[in-house]
Amino acid sequence: MLDPFFIPKSIAVIGASSNPRKLGYAVLKNLVDGGYAANHSVYPINPRADKILELPVFPTVNSVPDSIDLAVIVIPYPYVPDVLRECGEKQIPAAIVISAGFREAGNVGLERELELIQIAKEYDIRLIGPNCLGVIDTYTPLNASFAAGTPPSGPMSFMSQSGALGTAVLDIALAGRLGLSKFVSLGNKADVDEIDLLLAWQDDPNTRVIMIYSEGMSNGQKFIQVAREVTRKKPVVAIKSGVTQSGSRAVSSHTGSLAGSEQAYQAAFSQAGVIRVNSMDELFAASAAIGYQPSLEGDRIAIITNAGGPGILATDALERAGLSLARFTNETIQKLVQFLPDAASAANPVDVLGDALSDRYQFAIDTVADDANVDGLLVLLTPQAMTEIDQTATAVGELSFKTEKPVLGCFMGEKQVKSGIDILTAYNVPNYSFPVQAAKAFKAMADYRLIRSRPLPEFVQFEVDRESVRDMFNRVRSEDRLSIGDAEARGILQAYGLRIPRSEVAETPEQAIEIASELGYPVVLKIASPDILHKTDVGGVKVGLSNAEDVRDAFELMMYRAQRYVPEARLWGCLVQEMVPSGGSEVLVGMNRDPQFGPLVTFGLGGIYVEALKDVTFRVAPFSREEAHEMLEEIRARALLDGVRGKPPADKEAIIDTLLRIGQLVLDFPEIVELDINPLIVYQQNQGAIAIDMRLILKEELA
């Protein structure tokens, strides 16, 4: 429960100061000016002061006669541990540590931070920070931060891993166009992190949209799991920074070289239902629309404008964002035609013309809003000679109160339109300086509609032979190996229910001939030895053997050569393997383990599509059948799976099945750090897929 951070009954400010240049003064002043102190107890703690900002000062928390819900700690780092212990003795359930000098200051700082965590655990204190700006809840009202003021109330709650970015956001809010419900500067996330706040805010009636600025997640798997549930109730918009840099720290493996933090975040946010934006502008654009306007129940947008040019820009922007222009009913068109001048356009975008006064705007928007084919309205305005800016803004605002559809404004300009935008803001209609931003906002609303309506993912559990894989890994480790291929890898594939070429090890030529006739000719013969890694180098692979004589010849030649070239190798005999049918397509299924989100499963078409075109897609395991299916739809070359140039459609179900089973394998065995099916051959519909081979690498040490 994080309530003590947002609606505490009393607060102690440890390190309160009467020096206006100190943070301990700024925090106390915000508690007073922000309105908290008027109705709650605030206890400044300072051994060397009597009164600060008219409030009586106590030397320690222990000397405060009443109980304390929240401690805000603003003292130099050396004193923080002891003070936190005092808070524990006083049974204070929550503390915001603003002080810096912890994990962000290197190894010594990290040790200090671990000490804090230890103390917090011992006394059961929840902690925000250290190294943070503080916490704001505009509804309590509570401003327990050293921000430059208290922002106006609104529907958005923002958690920021960067306090500095928080100051910029709060400064924008202070200018009046943006209202916040809660603001939390997460700092070093010693205790409270994104997951805790998602859980705390999911049912908060004052929060309509959750905004996240994140630089990294400590528990990616749990984040996905929690956000998946939260985003069904409440929209979450997030920006992740540091993607390109981290992306360059590429992992070494084949699959790994394609993946990076960027891809992991893309997959994780998509699976979690988090609306991802790429800039702070988009974060605001999307959150304002979702926070202030009703939900968008379809993707058909109506544009009303007093000029053609901006109408075309808006059309372009909406189409590019994947939304569609509403097609009005005949009734709407007739009504518009009757009322509007001849030169006006009654089709979407509705052009009310440059000489439109507010009454013409009002008629047009009211008429269009009533149309059942319209899901949302975008009202454009350019400040022309006759334009009644303020009255038009009022008409738009009034409409937004009447209709259940979202209405966004795009009053273009700055000086003349300012008063109009202020009116829109008062009516909770977000305004965008140009159509592109408004289109992105509508896009985020449309995305959220899809997120809200998608089914909860079901994670299938296949019946597999987990034990045999466990045993094999133990055996491999006992032999000091970490890399697995060949027969062992095929054993794993089989244990997890994937089809592999039928094969059996023969110890003698006679046995090989017997197995071959069982499998049916032609067959493949491969030398079977745990000590020969590069079989082809010693002539240890022969394909297309079509009769008993060929099998005998190949067997004996391989034995002879192996003994001659690798005399120290243990020889188990030869593997006799069926030749897989021709005509299939190679696809790639792989996995590498992302440090933040865990097992990242890759899919792509094989060969040049992966190597030259980098046409691959990712999901974090576990994922559902639907999510596996999405992977097949996300690659650029997706049309190839549907069959082109006379090729029949591929067996998509077989690919999905493979992805899901591999997802299960890598969750069952967290010690697998990397894996590649090499290749998976997919046949036409209902003909399945065969995993020819796999390469797999185990973690060096078991955690």
Place this chain on the structure above:
Amino acid sequence: MLDPFFIPKSIAVIGASSNPRKLGYAVLKNLVDGGYAANHSVYPINPRADKILELPVFPTVNSVPDSIDLAVIVIPYPYVPDVLRECGEKQIPAAIVISAGFREAGNVGLERELELIQIAKEYDIRLIGPNCLGVIDTYTPLNASFAAGTPPSGPMSFMSQSGALGTAVLDIALAGRLGLSKFVSLGNKADVDEIDLLLAWQDDPNTRVIMIYSEGMSNGQKFIQVAREVTRKKPVVAIKSGVTQSGSRAVSSHTGSLAGSEQAYQAAFSQAGVIRVNSMDELFAASAAIGYQPSLEGDRIAIITNAGGPGILATDALERAGLSLARFTNETIQKLVQFLPDAASAANPVDVLGDALSDRYQFAIDTVADDANVDGLLVLLTPQAMTEIDQTATAVGELSFKTEKPVLGCFMGEKQVKSGIDILTAYNVPNYSFPVQAAKAFKAMADYRLIRSRPLPEFVQFEVDRESVRDMFNRVRSEDRLSIGDAEARGILQAYGLRIPRSEVAETPEQAIEIASELGYPVVLKIASPDILHKTDVGGVKVGLSNAEDVRDAFELMMYRAQRYVPEARLWGCLVQEMVPSGGSEVLVGMNRDPQFGPLVTFGLGGIYVEALKDVTFRVAPFSREEAHEMLEEIRARALLDGVRGKPPADKEAIIDTLLRIGQLVLDFPEIVELDINPLIVYQQNQGAIAIDMRLILKEELA
């Protein structure tokens, strides 16, 4: 010469009015308030007034005693032609027609506009408009528009096809953060268009950057030709609206279905050296940086910030935009390390920390600006508790005056940072609300550096047999055909120097055998008839004929079948054709004619790359060898041309040669509306390419 529009010695306002609600009043008031009337003669023309705004009124232009340089016409459309004629009689060289009711009002209006054009030609009057907002030159100063005021002076000249969008832009300028040199509302472009203004502004000392808002071009070929020269001297930034809509009006042909207005503009702007932006925000972001700051001479950017988060955001944004982070010299790093606190970062991005006062910022930016490895500076600021916003802004501004490198600001926030941004503006340092916009601005600067430094395109002229193609087209037309393929098409390819499979028509089996032995076995036999389009349907194609007997059999069988199944067909015999070598790659070379820019030549890899992946690129002919080479680099599958999976690199020079020769063909014959080489087979380096066949469609009527 368009000087009379921008520095007229005297102006007549025809339709001047004393009614403040009329445009004729607004225009006159802007001429007075904007400062023009103070130093020049302004003649209000109105038969029913004496004085307006203290200026004596004349009943007609004829009654004005002095000469007039510019007429601004603000009267209802029916009177415009007569008035324009009067202007002609008075020898007024230039007129701005603000009145609406012309081309934009349908067919009747178009006739009126054609009349205007006729009169203007007759009297040698240059015309801006009709249906426009007017013209502004802040340096003259001249405000001959009905805009809501006169914007501050600055380095940007803006031409807009939408007057309404112009009002929005002027309103933004009026708010004070943006200075304009010239503004022209182009209206219907009856006479003066983008090309005229590019030519007029290319040497204008008051214009450092040209901005264009365009909805469509009337003379795309000439635009490319002129802009190509202008952009070498002066940067041009443009936004084109209506791309997605027009794009959907897809042309019917195979190549055509891939091309659209969007692709044509993309190609044309790239060839013209125009920096293309996709939103009004980017138009401003790019133009302000280019207009106010010195040029960016490399792509190595230094970031200075007082917080880590925004620094990471900026790094992401710069990397995404294709710029690079500067790597400082050791000297710079040592200097920074000495001066900055321990916790600060002396590497790029330089983090001066949240408690940085302006002196620390100043030291960091001055040091970094001196580093030879730095081409441009981005100064980030978040308004933290100790931040000296105004002093830091002054330090940044002072640096920008000293250094020859571009400096952009990103002071984040709104309320507190406002005064700092005002200071930056006074120093001509553009500020961007978030790092993404600043990165896009740097990207535009980097683009312009490349544009300025690229060589003037040279258009090769191959020696070709133009006459034979001319003759063939005449013959085809005389037979009422428009579609050309087969032997005729191969004849065209050969006439333009492209390699085709060797072949000859044989009238008898004996002749066929003789030709085959000359070509060398195996050969292909095809029925030769102008009346059989689908040869395979009548068994009219046989491949891999490897001896005389096979050739004779095939010849006779084809003749028999053709006579039996298509008795009315004219039979010329059989075409004997060499079998082309195997191992080449299919590529697509095509052309379709864009209504605005003319011949749009397409390139892509054949098969699925075109069909399923739409991986194609375009150039408007004529294009240079370098531009043809760019096409090969632009497709996503470009790596395939360099050889993958053991395939050798393809003969790129042969592809380029084909593109250039096809470019010449479609310029020589504007009547070709569509063309596809089907396919072009490209062999490995130095082995050339063979055009197997071509399909070509002629325009219905010769213009």
